[in-house]
Amino acid sequence: MKGWQSGCLSRARRLWVFRGETAGGWAACRRALSSCNHYGQPPQIVQIPFLKRCKNQLKYHIFVSFVQARNTMLLTERHYSMSQTTVDPKEMKKFQLLAHKWWDEHGDYAALHSMNDIRVPFIRDTVLNMRNDHQPGSPLSGVKILDVGCGGGLLTEPLGRLGASVTGIDPLEDSIRTAELHKSFDPVLAERIQYKSCTLEDIVEEASDTFDVIVASEVVEHVADVEMFIRCCSKVLKPEGSLFITTINKSQLSYIFGIVVAERVLGIVPTGTHDWEKFIPPEELERLLESNGFLVKTVKGMLYNPLFGSWSWTESTNINYALHAVKSDIQEQVDPNLETDKEQLQTKTMASEPPAKTL
């Protein structure tokens, strides 16, 4: 564990303390914890009782205590608000509880499984329309996709089967474990998909201008800072690269159908999955995208039929919608504030250490 010291504060209480003095913040902390193995088990619980900023503001001292006996991941809000990540710890707790249920087609994620029927063709056809060449049978071959907030890989896998080279990232390690396990059942995916437990801001520096396509499906309504998320997307996309987002509008109808009916009446998704305050109207998302160098090409409504458990396209974006935007290739020339933006982004991401594997 380079740059880390570890020690046992109180063996009786089984409390281990790791002390990190690098600029890597949470990403390094998580890597250090996942690489160690106490009592024969990987650490599952992380508490951050104390976090202190150093004078230069980019370095942290992080003290992490790990209680071996329990089996959940606890993330303090204080940590996240100070490190300014896109991750909302309350959301992580919700997804932690369901991290092993991704591939139950009739379970809590049934609606995401069936959403593939419309979102996969939407991504495939839009990408193909923008490219001149494609291989029959492997139409997305040669396309480098980043699936942000990939969860258990429900969307990552079909994109890989279409021939794309897909990197799936998610802050939740247990979801990435589930995704890795499921991927291992299909040898075709071994070379095409790689998963990593991290956030977008963790990879933004090393993966600058790397991806042809980013998909963030049903993710932005769960992040802590949508603007930071969009900025990071813009950084890691190649010029003229495509960003696909599916999410939920912030409307009266989305409250009635997305929360009251879906969660409380029909139980299509577990109660508490969504927080209406975090939903985002398409106009606001478009404004955010356009102010970060994107051209919004398509916004279309999506409708879920709970009787058949199926999705269809609709003109109304009142509840669910999908969006396709393209990163402008002249962004760097026309944006005089780029350096300021870059500095702000670096300050916001608190100079995360580069992850071990290059994307």
Ligand SMILES: C[S@@+](CC[C@H](N)C(=O)[O-])C[C@H]1O[C@@H](n2cnc3c(N)ncnc32)[C@H](O)[C@@H]1O
């Ligand atoms: C509703 S699930 C969607 C999963 C997947 N995209 C799909 O459609 O099957 C939302 C996912 O976003 C992830 N997530 C939440 N906040 C995130 C963030 N700030 N950055 C990346 N992923 C995030 C969660 O861990 C969860 O896996």
